[in-house]
Amino acid sequence: MTIAWPTKKLGELSDICRGSSPRPICDTKYFEGGTIPWVKIADATKSGKFLHETKEHVNEYGASFSRRLPPGTILVAASGTLGYTQILGVEGCAHDGWLILQNLKNLDRDFAYYALKTLEQHFFNSGSGAAIQNINTDILRQTEIPYPPMLVQRRIAGILSAYDELIENSQRRIRILETMARALYREWFVHFRFPGHETHPRVPSPLGDIPQGWEVKTLGDMAETFRGRSYRSIDLADEVGIPFLNLKCIDRDGGFRRSGIKRYIGKYKDSHVARKGDIVVAVTDMTQERRLVAHAARVPSLGCDFGVCSMDLVRIEPKPPMPKAFLYCFLRFSSFADEVKQHANGANVLHLSPDRITDFRFAVPPQALMSRFADFTAASLEQIDTLENQMENLRRTRDLLLPRLLSGQVELKTEAA
Secondary structure, three states, X not given: OOOOOOEEXXXXXXXXXXXXXXXXXXXXXXXXXXXXXXXXXXXXXXXXXXXXXXXXXXXXXXXXXXXEEXXXXXXXXXXXXXXXXXXXXXXXXXXXXXEEXXXXXXXXXXXXXXXXXXXXXXXXXXXXXXXXXXXXXXXXXXXXXXXXXXXXXXXXXXXXXXXXXXXXXXXXXXXXXXXXXXXXXXXXXXXXXXXXXXXXXXXXXXXXXXXXOOEEEEHHHHEEEEEOEOOOHHHEEOOOOEEEEOHHHEOOOOOEOHHHOEEEOOOOOHHHEEOOOOEEEEOEEOOOOOOOOXXXXXXXXXXXXXXXXXXXXXXXXXXXXXXXHXXXXXXXXXXXXXXXXXXXXXXXXEEOOHHHHHOOEEEEOOHHHHHHHHHHHHHHHHHHHHHHHHHHHHHHHHHHHHHHHHOOOOOOOOOOO
């Protein structure tokens, strides 16, 4: 039996304000020696409930011009991905791109978070038309959410939080595995402290001193690039078709986002195909922060034999004797992305020529050392794939439950506090 919960406006249930920023925000005096997280829209994780890390930090002087918030504060994106909601996991200062919910009144914090998650499309469509780039505090105050009794709020939040806790746990394990792979890569191939390095004296090279037996080559010497498919909107479908890998599949600073996969029903060539374990690199970026362009991702299991890449990506295939696991870690954990992304240009959309990828020069270690590293890391990469599959299944189940729980379609048993 469906229960029609009463509704209330968010303005009746919480205090709502907007974040604030020091002006001008480019002035370094607000950031020098900063230790206080400065939460910008670009810090939104897109995959987790809590926002823990930020790229920038303000000092006490900068914090005096910004709105300082305690952990547990609910944030709603007023710009960028309009309506995207997260919970602040650390004490920090909120950029004015965020709307802030505080001092909740007889409203469970996690329940409020999940109620807002169901309204993200509503916020995206709010305003004076499709071109709206901003939502404001008035829109948020007037927004109505279901308002069941507190015991029911907590029960709903508890069920959904259980899924998010499992997702967060998997994310932590992935971060540990990636940190281990990054540390090993940098120890061996950046600091040159690989097994037996004592017997390999340094010799001059165009890139500086490198271990004897290593060679300076371009990435084009060691790998081939394949540009993705140009497509039209009619080539995309809602459900049927082949998985279509596109710019939204690249996570900020690298890694794969399953939620970005679309479905494709158009034509394609063999060169456009990507399979599990293949490596793709973004050659387009919709922002000027360059957190996507030149960053790499490893294609996970797609539920079928292969997917098709969009023209915003290039697939990079190593030539023998370079192992694929070594190539992926090189693209993710070396200076490759930071250096190559600087060559992307464009007024509104950044574009990177694939030639900038293949022209990148680096010190290539002997094949035996690359293979030894690949043997160490291949299992970790497979474990990451497994954890990402588990997270996707958890997200799918949670997202199916979410609207049913909030609409009262699922009968709940609650116990008195």
